[in-house]
Amino acid sequence: MLVREKAEPILALLRARGGRVTTSRRAILETLLGVAGHVTAEALTARVQAVQPDVHESTVYRFLDELERLGVVDHVHLGHGPAVYHLAADAHHHLVCDGCGAVEEVPDEVFADLRGRLQAEFGFALQPRHFAVTGHCRACAMRP
Numbered sequence: 001m002l003v004r005e006k007a008e009p010i011l012a013l014l015r016a017r018g019g020r021v022t023t024s025r026r027a028i029l030e031t032l033l034g035v036a037g038h039v040t041a042e043a044l045t046a047r048v049q050a051v052q053p054d055v056h057e058s059t060v061y062r063f064l065d066e067l068e069r070l071g072v073v074d075h076v077h078l079g080h081g082p083a084v085y086h087l088a089a090d091a092h093h094h095l096v097c098d099g100c101g102a103v104e105e106v107p108d109e110v111f112a113d114l115r116g117r118l119q120a121e122f123g124f125a126l127q128p129r130h131f132a133v134t135g136h137c138r139a140c141a142m143r144p
């Protein structure tokens, strides 16, 4: 099973860093790996509980924190709601439409010029991964 194979090296890393690997944690990780794209901790908990009803939301939060410290997942704030989690290996940034809520993923190099200017002129190291960039998508921008 693909998700199980993807989970193994991450669980091995977790063990190597002294983390515990439990049935719950394996279920959380495999569920996360099976989600294409972004998921809130709450939605992830609901999916895990569909398979393992005894997994508590606090367990999911703690494990996501640990996976984040290991550099396996990242969280990002797409708007006013709760943060969403995604795999850190799949590096990208997010454009969120204020009009319709559409989320577009863009590669890091989109920010290259801005990053260079901010660094040169303000000594500021741009880190656009934690928050989404907001604006209007093509469809909403064209709407009168």
Ligand SMILES: [Zn+2]
Pocket (backbone or CB within 6 Å): 075, 077, 083, 130
């Ligand atoms: Zn945050």
Ligand SMILES: [Zn+2]
Pocket (backbone or CB within 6 Å): 037, 038, 076, 086, 092, 093, 094, 105
């Ligand atoms: Zn993402």
Ligand SMILES: [Zn+2]
Pocket (backbone or CB within 6 Å): 097, 098, 099, 100, 101, 102, 136, 137, 138, 139, 140, 141
């Ligand atoms: Zn839009």
